Amino acid sequence: MSVVFFLFVIAATFLVVSLVGPYRLYWRARPRAAGQPSDAALAVGRVAAFGFAGVFLFGACSVLDGVDMDGVDKESWSAGEVREAAEKVPSALSDEPRLPGSSADGYASLIEAEFMRAGEGQGPSYAVSVERVGGAHDYEVSAGGADSSVCLHVTETKSADGGVFVPGANGDSSNSLARYDLTTTVDDGPC
Structure with a gap:
């Protein structure tokens, strides 16, 4: 949150500079012979200050968008989010x-x-890892930034709805692939 505050302060500083124009006051106090910039140059400086204020404001809002109001970073997963x-x-x-x-x-x-x-919306998809553990249907799910992982145990039961018929080379459809009903349990920790 300190980065967001810092970016807002910089944006506010550039906004004040563009509105008040302290550099204009400086040049008015100097004698004419000092090579005072033209009004067009001062206007360009104000527009540039407005631009910088906008850039820092956009940066602050972008960083703020990546953080929940509770201070939880949306760019990583928490252990509770992985479990949920x-x-x-x-x-x-x-x-x-x-x-x-x-x-x-x-x-x-x-x-x-x-x-x-x-x-x-909980965390980045590139940080999710699902790995099969052993020869059984146990899968360890972890996500970047989370301190823990969960283990999903999948159990296959042959479906009462039957299988999928696959046509053979001679055109008959006596072959079928079995389909399975899946039941899953979730345990905390690695498998």
Whole structure:
């Protein structure tokens, strides 16, 4: 917050300089022979001071926009925000049957997308990391700036709705891929 205050003070200083024009008073006190600048040059100086005031005001407002009124930085995640967003992921994953995840990634990319949707506006998306831990469906979710991570345990159950039919090479559709209903639990700490 001190940076915001400092930027506002600089903006106010340039605004005062442009409105009052102390440099104009300085030149009026000097004799004519001292090479006094023209009125056009003084006007350009005032416009430049207004411009600098605007730039510093814009900078202060930009920095202020990145900070909550509680002083919490929106450019990073807090442990509570990570937990809150992670608790919304299970309902999003269980809303419809899913095809099985890839062997390497599992459901990590799906979890990351749902986590970002649930935590929109909480912190930057580039700071979110979802990693599969071990061979099971355990996923460690962490976000930059947060002091803790959470562990999502995903359980697959074959869906009662059936699978997705895949046509074979000869045109019949007797092959199908199983779909799974996903249930997820969230635990604090790493997996």
